[in-house]
Amino acid sequence: MDQQQRTEYWRRNLRLMAVLLVVWALVSFGAGIFFTEWLNQVSIFGVPLGFWFAQQGSIITFLALIAIYVWRMDRLDREYGADDYEEGVRHS
């Protein structure tokens, strides 16, 4: 990687992180705490929505966020041809 590619790689990495962390904050602090009462007006499968986000939805979202992160980072690494040195590693 030359310097320009590196800058590009890092910027795309930061952008991905920023988007995912905004979702992280919206789901946990937003849906799980500050907007819980409002969301509770709706129920899914018998559970008030805000309460569901606080107890289950946030955890499921966190898992999805990390999954998206590792998937996108794998793709980014491949795009910049930088995944070869870890070929032999079992990762999943």
Place this chain on the structure above:
Amino acid sequence: MSEIQLWTLIFVALSFGLYIYIAYRSRVSDTAGFYVAGGGIPAPANGAAIAADWMSAASFISMAGLIALAYNGYSGSAYLMGWTGGYVLLAMLLAPYLRKFGKYTIPDFVGDRYNETARLIAVICAIVVSFTYVIGQMAGVGVVFSRFLEVDPTIGVIIGMAIVFFYAVLGGMKGITWTQVAQYSVLIVAYLIPAVAISTRLTGIPVPQIGFGQIMDELEGLQTDLGFGSYTSALTGTDQLNMFLLTASLMFGTAGLPHVIIRFYTAASVRAARYSALWALFFIALLYTTAPTVAAFAKYNILTDLRGTPTEELPSWFSTWANVGLITGPDGAPLRDLNGDGTYNFTGAASDVTNEVMINNDIVVLASPEIGGLPAPIVGLVAAGGLAAALSTASGLLLVISSAISNDVYHKRINPKAEEKQQLLVARITMAVAIVIAGYFGINPPGFAGEVVALAFGLGCASFFPTLVLGIFWKKCTAAGAAAGMAVGIGVTLFYMIWTIEIWGNNEGIFDIAATGFGAVGMVINLLVTIIVSQFTAKPSELVQELVEEIRYPGQTALVAAHAAGELKLDHDDPEEGDKGPGRHRPG
């Protein structure tokens, strides 16, 4: 010996035998094996080990009870969101970069990135945080033994110590890792089986996460009838602030606790470190999405069992736990029918004068098979799961203590020329000593244990998290800035906690912020101090800046490789040295 005791004994003996066998098979003979299991653990196994490391006696035994019994069902969500949300931060902000940086411990990173003063502060933080936690785990081991096998808690702790001693001293991180994989399997099976069984019994749906919606309306009705607040409603006003701060403290604390962070050094590669975080949260989520359902089912069962039931017709689980003093009257005294209506009125709140029953948070998981009417082998399995949760966390923490002392104090400060064999011996001796000290405090727990656990999270949150994140993402973050930030962050947090603790007059604190949530405030203070001090102090050497830059990109470069191999001289305390040119220390 009762049937429950017999099954408990069988499951405990079987699981302990398994741990010892695994430890014997994975014994180590070098420091890399002892500290980071050789750095070659595949991501799924590493994830399971992180999950076992992370889920302690508190997650396994106490959390569901905390959700069900303390305040209303919603309030406990802070633990659910806080203890899982931190993994998003770990996966994106710390894990890949720390793995790339290499080396063994958190103080290692702090020492190499900043300077020796910062390393020393980090060593102290790591040891304080870890000892705090490990004492709680050892006490938990004693409790499980005494309740289920009716042996003295002291003997329980000694048995636990002996087991940990065997696999931690012999196998170091490698032994601990593979043992934790087994411990995770035991604890998750032990947690899920009763939850699935109870969900099927109550709702006909074998997936508790879906089943618990079926009883929600009825539970809400029961709660309101009996004078509890609504189970699902959120808090309002200042309590929302504390809910936010507690959740934030637990999240950033999770991402700042050394026994979790150190686990990313054991991953096979940078990519494996990212996948480890994913696997870890997946394994943790299995238990953490089940816990609130266990809480709701238990609350439902307890309320229906107690409501209007004459005192002499109460179910057997009630008298079992009343006999060991975990179900009591409102003031901790034995149960009494205060208003003489022939029933025990359970209305939850201790402040409520009509309440006649107090149920200890810790019994919800341990007693849920009995409450749900499940057979004796499942009760025994739950006991083995509780022990697995406590022992796995204890061993991870003991390794942090041992490596901080043997690597960062002995090898880096006292005797840098120590040979591999000598270092390993010191590591094993410190491990043994740490186990004995932890065991002593497990048998004689300090009375302020509750506050100390909060302190551990506050410390992790207010000290390590900002220092590590800035160390990675801000090249110009200086050693003086980081050291000042850590010291002030911890100092202020510590002061606030001591200031608001009951024994010093129970001060209300500022804006009614609870001590448990203050870590988040300490973290912000740490950030501000680090940034401000960094503006006015000597910038890190060119070499350090270059190294920080290098760990951002994929692929192995000569500089990172040389650092990981310990061939790089970083010269922190002499900034002149670094400025003479980055090429000077470059390996050939």
